[in-house]
Amino acid sequence: MLEDGTGLSEIRIDDTLVATQEAIEYANLLDDGTAVAIVQFRGDADQVATIADETPEIISCTVTGGEAWLAYLQYEPDEVERTLYELVDTEAISIDWPVRDTADGVQVTLFGEDAALQQMIASVPDKIDVRLERAGEYQPDTDDPAAQLTDRQKEIVRAAIVAGYYDIPRRATQQDLAAELGLSQGTIGEHLRRAEAKIIQFVIV
Template structure:
C-alpha cells in the first residue's frame, strides 16, 4: 500500500518594509484607511479587489495581474509617473484587470524567491489587508513550516488559519458544512429564493424535521459564507 500524503494549507498575512513605506509614496499612495485603494496625485483612482497572479522573472522584475474597480485609464498612466512601473495594461468593464510589469523592492524579491524555492503552491488570489498581504499556501506540512522559517527577519508573518487542504476551498460551496448544503439545496428546490417565495422557513423545518430556528440559523450562516467569498 502506498503512502498517502496529506496536503496542508496555511493562510498568512505577510508585511515587509517596502509594503509599509509604499503607503507614504507621494505620487502613488495606498489608502490610509483601506490599503486596497490607489491614490495618484491626491485622487482616488482605483480600488484593488484581488491579486490574481504574481511571477518573478529571471531578470528580477515581476509581472502581476490584479482585479480593480475604478478608473482603468487613469491607473494605466502610472507607468509614466512611477519609475518602478515598466508597463501597465488594463482591460475594460465595471471591474477590470491590470497587467503590471514592475521592479520589486529587495524584500518583495526575497519573499517571492523564497516561495519559488519550496515545494508549495499558492491558492490564488492574494488579497490586500490593513496589516499586509494575505496569502493562502498549500503543500506538505514540512515544506510549509520550512517556508515560514526561512523568511527574512525583516518580514513579519502572521498565521491566520491552517488545516487540511481541499481543492474546492476557494469554491463557496466547498466552505459550507454538509448540513448547510443540505438545507440550502432543499430551500432552493422548494422555491425559498424565488420571487415571490414559494415556501417558508416553517415549511422547510417541517420537511427536514428541524426547528424553525435551526433552519434560519443555518441559512444565515450559509448565506454569509457565500457572500463573503464573493465580495470580500
C-alpha cells in the same frame, strides 16, 4: 505612486488615489528580476493605464474596462516582495490564487509539505509580520474562476499572460507559446479556448 508592502495595494497619481486593489489574481518573478502580476482593482481604469508614464518602477500596464477590472502589470518589485517570491520557489510551495487584501493585511493561502511551509515561514524577513491562521488539508476555493481549470490549462494561460499573448497589441502568438512549451500550435489553441470558455462561463453564466 504605488503604496503598500507589496507595492500593489493602492495607486496614486499626483497624490490622488485613483484605484484600490481588491485581489492579486496571479504574480510571478521573471528571470530578469522584474515581476508580472494580474491585479483586480476598483477605480479609474483610464488613469491607471497611464501609470507606467507616471511611476518609474512600473514598466508596463494594460487594463480592462468596467467598474471592477483587471490590470496586467510588469514592474520592479521591492526587496521584500522579491524575497517572498524567491522563498516560494526555493521551498517548492504553491500559492492558491487569488491573494486578497483584508482589514488585517494581505491574506495568502499556501500549499505544500509541512516541512517546506514551516521553513518558509521561518525564513520570512523580520520586517514582515506573518501570522499562521490555520493549517490542514488543502481545500480549493470553488468561487475562484481559476479553480475551474486543469493544471495544464493554468500552465498554458499563465505562460500566455507572461509572454504578452493577452497584451494590446499582442506581443506573442500561439506559435510562440508552442515553441516555448514544446507543444503543437493546435494544442496551445485548444487549451486556451477551453480555459477561456470555462472562465467566461463561470463569470457570466
